[in-house]
Amino acid sequence: MTYPPRGIAHVSYAFGGIALPDRNPSDHDNLVREVKTRTQDNGLVQILLEDQRWLVHARHGHPDDCARCRLALNLACYPADDEKAPPVCVDCALRRCSDHDGRR
Numbered sequence: 001m002t003y004p005p006r007g008i009a010h011v012s013y014a015f016g017g018i019a020l021p022d023r024n025p026s027d028h029d030n031l032v033r034e035v036k037t038r039t040q041d042n043g044l045v046q047i048l049l050e051d052q053r054w055l056v057h058a059r060h061g062h063p064d065d066c067a068r069c070r071l072a073l074n075l076a077c078y079p080a081d082d083e084k085a086p087p088v089c090v091d092c093a094l095r096r097c098s099d100h101d102g103r104r
Helices: 025-042 090-097
Strands: 008-013 016-021 044-049 052-058 075-079
Touching (some): 008 025, 025 044, 025 052, 025 075, 044 090, 052 090, 075 090
Antiparallel strands (some): 008 016, 008 044, 052 075
């Protein structure tokens, strides 16, 4: 699998995809917002970012809690290579990929 260059996220979904910058906090906020919107519209989204691949699923019915922050999940993220891993929220999954506070 070929991943996008550092600082670029590729978000793909049924019948489309988009590349978005992820180089600063504003870019990151836009990325998170786009992932949430596309997942709600399409039900399933794939994110390629910083040599990681995530699958994001829309949750229906009673939501689980994020394994990291413990907030209720409306969208559940899993590492693409381990869908049996405990689900995390979009914010926690992408925060792990992108660190914009100078420790990148």
